[in-house]
Amino acid sequence: MTDPEPVVHSEPEEPITGTRLTPVEEIEPETELFTVNIGPQHPATHGVLRLFCTLEGEVVRDVKPLVGYVHTGIEKSCEDHQYWKAITFVERMDYLAYYFNSLAFCMAVERLLEEEVPPRAQYLRVAHLELNRIASHLFWLGTAILDIGAISPIFYALRDRERCLDLFEMSGGQRLHTRYFQVGGVIEDIPPGWDGAVRRFSREFSTRIEQMEDLLDKNEIFLSRAKNTGIVSEERLLALGVTGPLLRATGNPWDLRKAIPYSSYDHFDFKIPVGTTGDNYDRYRVRIAELRESLKLVEQALDGMPEGPWISTNRKVALPPRHELATSMEALIHHFKLVTEGFRVPPGEAYAAIESPRGELGCYVLADGSAKPARVHMRDPSFVNLQAVPDMARGGLVADLIASVAFLDPILGGIDR
Amino acid sequence: MDVKRQRLGTGDLRIQKLRAQQLLRGEIEDEELQRQVEERLVFTTLEKAQNWARKNALWPLGYGTACCAIEMITTAAGPRADLSRFGAEVVRASPRQADMLILSGRLSVKWAQVARRLYDQMLEPKWVISMGACASSAGMFNNYALIAGADKFMPIDVYVPGCPPRPEALIYGVLKLQDKIAKDPDLGWRKQYNAEGTEEGA
């Protein structure tokens, strides 16, 4: 099958980005532009994204994303609650990558406190983060391909995601929003069967990825909808602040896990998949390859898991283990103070950034010396990536706009916070 | 204990079909008729039959705002907890074709009017399940940005608590809704919400 060549408009006003345009002579003379409102409730948007499209026939001339429909005031709520309670608020922002949200916040607070995270906690964090990356990419795969019109892959993707969520339930107690990461480490050690369960999962998962690829890789409809659509140049993406799989699909291997390693990512051996042209097909391929790399990371984290405490031993910051409460008076006092008032953080500000499945997720915390943060701001990747949508869609067809938004992987909880 | 296994009914399908034809034509009499009627017919009122049909074919609207929407998609489309075994298979995108609205996700100030419009666009009979803590009350986000509970502007039939509720919890909520439909879909409380006849004419 030969790829259709991008045909260029005869008089481009600006550099062509989304190129699937038929030549001018073949378009019927539609001189009037009409506006179509897509969303906010629409089966083909990831969350409540409202797109205000200006169309000329079927060709998109301009797109304005309107957001704010699920704005929850998370950042303001965090100012009213102690640091360990703010973790639960922050987790619900990017609701597919919950461990990443809490890690960014915990890293910022740990930097302010100058708290060391024990190595076992770091490895546990890596294992959970990469499992969450797998779960997030699987859900993205299912829903993005559903947006394009293929209905089967979502069932396969959800089937494997259920097994990931089983692992989270085993270690953290809940499927979503587990509050597993705390300031100083993780809240609890993994139960004894977790290791075996994860290995069972990883043994079967690589064949599952291949099953998914078999469904899609040679599918002509998928290829013609995904190839050569939604192309934005790398410089434009960098200027727009876009990071994550979108940037890596254009060939730029910027990944914070390798560039500025955090939480002992430099102990592991993994590759960063990059694409070539930056179209939707490359984004799909980058994410599938990331699934494989994440699986390798999980296995390496389990293989090399050091022994030791799973949370910082500094009793001023982390709760003492419960068996100590029966014998030690100081442990009781620490527990009481931490639960009722919370630990105090000396005044200052910190910004910590990690690589979430969508890009750079940064957390800025301003502490004023009390037990509650004075300002928490999450630099959400979807919020910044959304600015690339007009560039992706301009000049292309409406169907390509839908495909571009699907492959952009926006999470409206993160955009609206 | 002695277990005896016995086939119910008359056995062969062809004989059953013949008997049913004879019943309809009025060719059987007396005790045979009595026995046939006891075995084969179900008596009910029209409302009960209608409710039974309605509750087993609830069509949810493809609606979801936040984290609960992920769990709702996992429940409705997921292979493990599968809502379509209970009849709610057809997730419709258009509110005109749906009759159940599962309010999954946070209801912000900007979104509340959209949710109400979606509810108005659905045609009677319609039911609403408020899924999760954020739709039932504000959940943990007791601040300026959320409406504290969808029941401030919309009648809700079933509340499912959780943050997010497990798929099993959501299925339990749908089953409760089915029980509610079977017994009495309208208790007159919709009048209190001024929600009767709220279909929007486009």
Place this chain on the structure above:
Amino acid sequence: MPDATGLELIAQRVGEQVGDDAVAGTVYYREQATLDVAPARVREVLEYLRDRDPDPWPLLMSLHGVDYLPEEPRLGVHYQLLSTERLDRLGVRTRVGVDDPKLPSVVEVFPTADHQEREVFDMFGVEFAGHPDLRRILMPEDYEGFPQRRDFPMGGEPVLFTFNEHELPRWYD
């Protein structure tokens, strides 16, 4: 992270190239460098840092606002710069007061600032001069007030307990 001396050198270079009144101070805390800049010169400082500095900072990662309530000037805007070559981050900070919250927009220098400046305007009320489309992004368009300022009330409903449930009106009353 540029270390403390590196930060001082950057501040010195900015002061020489952009203007003496541009730099208002430096902060080096927990190995993170922040450069305090005067509000009117923000755009020039960022342009200098992106283009002309011998160690350029080509990417703006985050633009966010802060309300330092008891301290004046109250509203701060942070620009978090990133250099992929040197794997370094630099924070640039300005402070404006609530009475005159105006800043030059940096959208032309860094196009990524588009939505993020709108968010700072929406949440804190800082007006960016030169922004192509400065309107509210997260709250409804006709909302009054700037929610994330510290003196804006948290809002929400009072929680009903048995001791106060009879005093608070319910929707069915």
